[in-house]
Each structure stands twice: as structure tokens, then as C-alpha cells.
Amino acid sequence: MNVTRGFAGRPRVRNDGLPPGQYDARDDWPVLSAEVTPELATSQWTFTVDGLVAEERTWSWDEAHALPPSAYEGDIHCVTSWSKFGVRFSGVSLDAFLDLARPAAEATHAVAYSHTGYTTNLPLADLTGGRAWIVWEYGDEPLPAEHGGPARLIVPHLYFWKSAKWIAGIRLLDHDEPGFWEQNGYHHRGNPWEEQRYSGD
Amino acid sequence: MSSTTSTPSPAAAPATRFAVPGRIAVSNRAAATWQRATLTEVRRETPYASTFRFAVPAWAGHLPGQHLMLRLRAEDGYVAQRHYSIASPPDDDGHVELTLDHVDGGEVSGWFHTVAKPGDEVELRGPLSGFFAWPGDRPALLIGAGSGVVPLMSMVRHHRARNLTVPLRLLVSARGPEELIYASEYGPETTTVFTRSAPEGVAVGRVAAAHVARLLADAPDGGWEAYVCGSNGFAEHASRLLVDAGQPVDRIRIERFG
Numbered sequence A: 001m002n003v004t005r006g007f008a009g010r011p012r013v014r015n016d017g018l019p020p021g022q023y024d025a026r027d028d029w030p031v032l033s034a035e036v037t038p039e040l041a042t043s044q045w046t047f048t049v050d051g052l053v054a055e056e057r058t059w060s061w062d063e064a065h066a067l068p069p070s071a072y073e074g075d076i077h078c079v080t081s082w083s084k085f086g087v088r089f090s091g092v093s094l095d096a097f098l099d100l101a102r103p104a105a106e107a108t109h110a111v112a113y114s115h116t117g118y119t120t121n122l123p124l125a126d127l128t129g130g131r132a133w134i135v136w137e138y139g140d141e142p143l144p145a146e147h148g149g150p151a152r153l154i155v156p157h158l159y160f161w162k163s164a165k166w167i168a169g170i171r172l173l174d175h176d177e178p179g180f181w182e183q184n185g186y187h188h189r190g191n192p193w194e195e196q197r198y199s200g201d
Numbered sequence B: 001m002s003s004t005t006s007t008p009s010p011a012a013a014p015a016t017r018f019a020v021p022g023r024i025a026v027s028n029r030a031a032a033t034w035q036r037a038t039l040t041e042v043r044r045e046t047p048y049a050s051t052f053r054f055a056v057p058a059w060a061g062h063l064p065g066q067h068l069m070l071r072l073r074a075e076d077g078y079v080a081q082r083h084y085s086i087a088s089p090p091d092d093d094g095h096v097e098l099t100l101d102h103v104d105g106g107e108v109s110g111w112f113h114t115v116a117k118p119g120d121e122v123e124l125r126g127p128l129s130g131f132f133a134w135p136g137d138r139p140a141l142l143i144g145a146g147s148g149v150v151p152l153m154s155m156v157r158h159h160r161a162r163n164l165t166v167p168l169r170l171l172v173s174a175r176g177p178e179e180l181i182y183a184s185e186y187g188p189e190t191t192t193v194f195t196r197s198a199p200e201g202v203a204v205g206r207v208a209a210a211h212v213a214r215l216l217a218d219a220p221d222g223g224w225e226a227y228v229c230g231s232n233g234f235a236e237h238a239s240r241l242l243v244d245a246g247q248p249v250d251r252i253r254i255e256r257f258g
């Protein structure tokens, strides 16, 4: 690409934690959902693991909170180019839910779905091994509704549209099945370190 | 680009309450390829916003409501990229127009407002995302604030250019008349709302339940497809008013500028 005449950009800050094409949003936390923010009470919230599992399971708010707590501390990266450093989300590791539902041997992919009908697809391997959580706290506060509260999925090693807000369940499949943004031209995997923003990247 | 409506496949879409399907299938090749764009014209819209017109010879075409990604490169290889909605209608062969607010301290918008001049080259890729696209088929109720009017103006321009008869209404909010983007282009389809200062005899205030109620009362058979665009704060406010007034959540599309 050619140099843009007269463009200097901000003073460079060396930051090894910043994937290519991303910038540090600092205290900002932009909201980019395409649907109306739902008013979802914790008493209405449920989380289900279904599809190719030994036992389909659904947890209520209280039942999910009875599982062993787990937190993510680290960075998040949005496809619109902002990253946020040193955030903390608390909830339960997705492994705890999957272990109870017992994925079938043929399960290779998953679709995460929300109480709003939002969907996003992921390889199952991106959801296991301590890399994905169902979370209800940001810092020490309940997760705000516009950021996915009462509870959202987080898969922080992928672009954040994979971290479905208002999470309702995970369906295990034996094939890949594009979700909402993936049907709208976004990449199927969304690895920020390889800049997998749009399909074809 | 095809204009078929994509529907979620049954396996991936369990019983849900607010699923909003995309409007069109998007071209993956257009989304993946960076193209050179030459700035041909700059038009001032308000003291804080200007329109930038680009020649993009290989532009694949777009639908009103879509956006693109634009990048600038510094001498040392440093790249800054941002999303911008497309302001121009589709029938503008090989050209696209963007309207940018001058964001205080903004890296990309700052370059456009203080350095850019006709002849400069930038790179862009797109069009992106079929979700906020309006092919000109369904009756559309458009609600925007500030630069959130940009993708909605592409829809209004398309409606006029094609002499479409499908109903279209625009509710646009600005801080004051001097900050209203595209002020000279609005017609009878548009209601303006001023939040800080207004001409003599015009009320000052936010987009309110009464505005939305009037527009919903005026809905054609089958109702409106609602498109809401602006800051997150505005999008939350306007979408909440729509829901409270009875607009179905699965017929509200929201583009938030972050």
C-alpha cells in the first residue's frame, strides 16, 4: 500500500499485546450490537448446552452460580479495531458446563446463541481447555445490559463478536454453521493475531 | 452482489425471540480486497462535518446502509483503519462519498479535516455487512442523530434517484440547525429534531415518544422496517422508544458508531 500524503498518525506506542490493525481504547468500551438491548431479568435467564452431547442440560441463574467460579483477566479485541487491556470478567469456565453435558466424540463445532436470537459459530476446540467463560461480572460490578448482561459468553482469544452477549446456549454440531455476522461477511474463526476480520482474510 | 435475503439455517437458530435476519448476501471478495480510492472533492456540510468524494474505479457497488473500512498509512508503515458508512446512493458509478465528523484529537478524521485535498489517495475495502442494508423494498422508518444520518441519507437518495414509491420516513436529530448534516437535501419525508438550539418558533428537545408515535401511527400495511443509527447512547434511546411504541424488536436494525 502507498504512503498516505501527510499522514503521521499518533505517536507510536510499542505494545506487544496489540494485534495488527488494533488500537488501545483505554477507558472506552464501545457498544456495537445490531439489535435492541434486551431487558432480561436474572430470573428469566437460562443457559443450555445441547446438540451433540450425552445429556442436554439447562442451568438457571442460581444453578449456574453454584458451579466453581472462574475469572478471565487479560485483553479483549473487537473487529472494529479497538482493544481493551487488563479487563476482568468473572463467572464460570465453559468447561464446567461442557463437562456436565459431555460432548459426543463427533462434535467438532458449536453455535453460541443468545436470548436475542444472535448466533455465532466457533470450532469446539476454541471453547474448551480454559479459553471460554460464561460471565456475569465486569470488574466487581454486574455486567451491564448493553455489554451482554445479565450473562455473556467470552472467548477472549478471538474477536469479540464471537463472545455472544445475552448468552442462552451452546449447540454442538459435527460441522461448521455460520452465525449472524458470519452470514454477513465476517470471518468464520476471527483470530485477531491473524487479522481474520472478513471472510477471505 | 446478489440481493437474496439470507435466513438463518434451522440447525443454528433454535427457538429465539428477537432474531433479525440479514437483508442481503454480501460479497466476500469485495470485503477482502483493499482498493485504491482517489479523493476528488471535499464539500463542507457543517462546521464539524465534511463530505469526501472518492473515485474508486473497481468499486463493486453497494446497497444503501452499508459501510466500508478505510485505512491510511504513514511513512514508517504504521496503518490506521476505521469504519465509515457510505453516504452516496448505489447509482454513482465508480464513486463513493463519506461524511466524516471532525473528532477532537481523531487520528483518521483529523487527517481528513486538516490535511486531505483532492488528488490524495487512501485505501478502502467493502462494502461490508448486509445487516443494515436497505435494498429499497420494504417500507422504511429511518432514525438517526449527528453523523448517524449518513447511511440513512444513502437510503433517502436511493429512494429519490430511483423514484421508489415504497414509503420512507426520516427522523433526524442534530444539536442545532447549523450542525444538521445535509440540511438542504431534506424533503417532506423528513422530520428534524434539535436538541440544543432551534430556529425561532421551533421546539428544542430530544427525539421523544410523541415523534415515534406519530410515525408508527402513519405506518403502511405490514408496518415499518426500522433503521436506527448514531452513537450508542442515541441508539439505545431511540430503539427503546420504538419498542415501547410497539415496533417489533425483530424489525429494528441498529448501526452503532461505537
Ligand SMILES: Cc1cc2nc3c(=O)[nH]c(=O)nc-3n(C[C@H](O)[C@H](O)[C@H](O)COP(=O)(O)OP(=O)(O)OC[C@H]3O[C@@H](n4cnc5c(N)ncnc54)[C@H](O)[C@@H]3O)c2cc1C
Pocket (backbone or CB within 6 Å): A010, A023, A024, A025, A080, B067, B082, B083, B084, B085, B086, B099, B100, B101, B102, B103, B104, B105, B106, B107, B108, B109, B110, B147, B150, B151, B255, B256, B257, B258
Ligand atoms: C459501522 C461504523 C460506521 C461509521 N460511520 C461513520 C460515519 O459515517 N461518519 C463518521 O464521522 N464516523 C463514523 N464512524 C466512526 C469512525 O469509525 C471513527 O470512529 C471516527 O471517525 C473517529 O476516528 P478517528 O481516527 O478520527 O478518531 P480516534 O483516533 O479513533 O479517536 C477517537 C477518540 O478517542 C481518543 N483516542 C483514541 N485513541 C487514543 C490514543 N491512543 N491516544 C489518545 N487519544 C485517543 C481521541 O482523542 C478521540 O477523542 C463509524 C463507525 C462504525 C463502527
